[in-house]
Structures are given as C-alpha cells and as structure tokens.
Amino acid sequence: MKIRDQDKISWLRNVAFCAIAIFAAGIIPAKATPVVIGVPSWASAKVTANVVDQLLREELGLAYSVYSYHHNHSDSGAFIIYAGVAAEEAPLVTRTILDEMTRMRHAMVTPDELQSAKDFLKGSMLLSMESTDNRMTRLAKNELFLRDLGTSIEESRDMIDAVTAESVQSLAARLFVNQTLNIQVAGRVDPADFPDSDMLLG
Numbered sequence: 001m002k003i004r005d006q007d008k009i010s011w012l013r014n015v016a017f018c019a020i021a022i023f024a025a026g027i028i029p030a031k032a033t034p035v036v037i038g039v040p041s042w043a044s045a046k047v048t049a050n051v052v053d054q055l056l057r058e059e060l061g062l063a064y065s066v067y068s069y070h071h072n073h074s075d076s077g078a079f080i081i082y083a084g085v086a087a088e089e090a091p092l093v094t095r096t097i098l099d100e101m102t103r104m105r106h107a108m109v110t111p112d113e114l115q116s117a118k119d120f121l122k123g124s125m126l127l128s129m130e131s132t133d134n135r136m137t138r139l140a141k142n143e144l145f146l147r148d149l150g151t152s153i154e155e156s157r158d159m160i161d162a163v164t165a166e167s168v169q170s171l172a173a174r175l176f177v178n179q180t181l182n183i184q185v186a187g188r189v190d191p192a193d194f195p196d197s198d199m200l201l202g
Contacts, residue, residue, distance in 0.1 A: 022181070118161060178200050
C-alpha cells in the first residue's frame with residue numbers, strides 16, 4: 001500500500017477491481033437529539049445511495065456495487081459512500097460521487113428522490129424484523145444511541161415520514177465538507193488521475 005504524503009488518498013494496487021470509499025464526518029450521538037440521529041441521517045444516507053446508485057449503475061453503467069450508510073460510535077460518527085468499479089472508471093466515479101454530495105449540500109433533493117428513500121427505508125426496516133439478530137441489533141442501537149428501548153416500528157415509520165427535503169439538505173451541508181473529507185481508492189489505478197484539486201467538494 002502506498003499512502004500519499006497528505007494521507008488524503010491511499011492506494012492498494014494488487015486487487016482485481018477498484019474499490020472507492022469516500023468518508024465524511026458524521027453525527028455524534030452524544031451531541032444530537034434522537035430525531036437528528038435516527039431520521040435525517042438515515043434519510044440522507046439512503047437518498048444519497050439511491051441517487052448515486054441510479055446515476056452510476058443505471059444511467060452511466062459504471063458501477064456494479066454502490067451503497068452508503070451512516071456509522072455511529074457513542075462519541076463520533078462517519079458517513080461513508082462505497083463504490084466497486086472497473087479501475088479505468090475510478091476517477092470518473094469518484095468525481096461523480098463528489099458532485100452528487102456537492103449537489104445535496106446546495107440544493108434540496110427532489111420529491112421523487114425523497115419519497116423513494118422513505119419507501120426504501122420503511123420497506124427495509126419491516127423486512128429486517130424477520131430476523132431475530134436484526135431485532136436485537138435494533139434494540140441495542142436504540143439503547144446506545146437514542147437512549148430509548150421503546151421506540152416502536154410504527155413510531156420509527158412516522159419519524160421517517162416526517163423527514164423533509166430541507167432537513168436532508170441541512171444535514172448534508174453540515175456533514176459534506178472538505179475539512180473532514182477522506183477518500184480511499186484501492187486498485188490498479190494511477191494516482192496522477194486523482195489530482196488533489198479535483199478531489200474536493202464544491
């Protein structure tokens with residue numbers, strides 16, 4: 001592995017495909033209200049995932065795996081976007097993801113994007129309840145991050161429905177900033193194709 005001097009981008013060159021991970025600072029549970037932790041972060045993650053997935057996989061045909069999520073510890077958080085792509089497409093995919101993050105900072109998601117994210121969230125949540133492991137994980141996360149074991153599925157569904165495009169944009173504006181941006185690219189790529197000036201949010 002070669003790590004560039006500024007520790008901004010690292011390279012692992014002997015894998016068959018290229019993996020891209022873009023990190024931004026996330027919500028710190030201890031400093032946020034339960035609604036901020038539990039709803040806008042989910043919605044922002046899923047809206048971003050839906051938009052980026054649609055653009056990269058369906059419209060541009062560049063990525064076979066795209067997903068994003070918000071990860072919490074008690075005193076820190078991280079927002080992560082991942083894409084698995086062919087090495088030659090890595091620069092374009094990385095720039096496209098950054099462009100989508102920039103768009104979400106400066107403009108509200110469309111009603112269709114927001115509704116699609118809500119429907120996906122609610123459907124995934126209901127399906128996950130078929131697993132005992134998922135049920136126990138949900139209870140543990142509620143206790144650790146929301147300080148509440150009693151949030152029901154119905155209450156969670158109502159909280160998701162209450163999310164607005166304004167709240168998603170507000171969260172994106174707080175999280176998607178260059179000061180905490182970190183990009184990791186693993187694969188047979190040329191670092192010269194990832195100039196520092198181009199690896200920034202607008």
